Amino acid sequence: MERDLAIELANTLRHDGDGGVADDLGDPTALTAWVRAHLPEADGFAADDAALADVLALRRALRALFARAVAPGPPSAADARRLMPAEEALTHLNAAAALLPVAPRLVWPVQQAPVATLVSTAQPAEPVARVVAALARAAVDFLAGPRRDRLRSCGAPRCVRYFVKSHGRQEWCKPSCGNRARVARHYRRHHAEQVQGRGTEAEG
Template identity: 35%
Template sequence: MRTMSQRPTTPHTPAPGAEQHPALDFANSLLSLPTGPLDLLGTPEEATAWLLGHDLAPVGGRLYRPCTDRLHRLRGAVRELIGARTADAPAPPEALAAVNAALTATPSAPLLHWDAERGLHRALPHPADRIADRAMAQLAADAAELLTGPDAGRLAACGGAPCTRFFVRTHAARHWCSTRCGDRVRAARAYAKKRAANPS
């Protein structure tokens, strides 16, 4: 398995915990930057590259827009569940259903289908669907482990606005997902203090 250092570079380093939990990196793939939002899975090509970089798709595999849209919906559900966990709030039922659906979406045998041309027949899903289904099943399984395992109690939302990333706390006093976010918060506080001292 490739390490994070061998993955394609992204504008930000992974949040603490993302190396152990691809689902956390998946949830954080929609970034909120001071310059605006950045979606690392925005296009089918970007989504394919992200899955390849996380060993969740075969080399040469390719996603299309419908599968990319499904990934976006699963990411939204995972983000909702992590957000609820960090806020000690009930898990949203729709998000639970979406993750559970992804967990059970990968068939282990050809399923029965019917159409007017071929009648009753058995077939596996389209190859592109299989790539997405398998990746989503793995991400959903990792999200379930993250949300119920030993790291669940250390999940936190970054306190450095406008950042919307989640991370696993490395110590109780940690409030930010990165040094960059911490520096930005400290700089904003220093600026606000200076303004308050010199209102003119």
């Protein structure tokens, strides 16, 4: 299955298996491990609290733009009540991408498809800036590319992931989410039938 750095970053928020949301980037140590696993060129990267704050802010902007991309479908349940405004997210993403001397800029006019352009900058390229810029560029590439049209938020109970549809009928990010959704659907149907049955008995 094709993997994408932008999707991987967005999905560092995930269902924790117990009804809540887990964060794979919960502290600088976790961020360090994640970056080294996903960005081979950042092998010597070591995160601190400031780097963590920068990456989490970028992730928040990315998930806000993912929510815009899947509209009018629902955004991830993790974001529904605290989405960054789309224009603010767009500005933040472009600023992060511009932390390197030549950066892509995402332009997304209302009711039009987003496109990526290249702009020159004069910003320093410190280690943290290189990581943040690489993640932001991956987000720009994804949002300006053809896979954006197949982006979906998983509709399974408690799942907060985004995914790219690989076939026309795909509704969930992975088979276990599909199983959980079918079980929940069966439970709701069975419960409704029981309630209706009790109502019929009471009328009799």
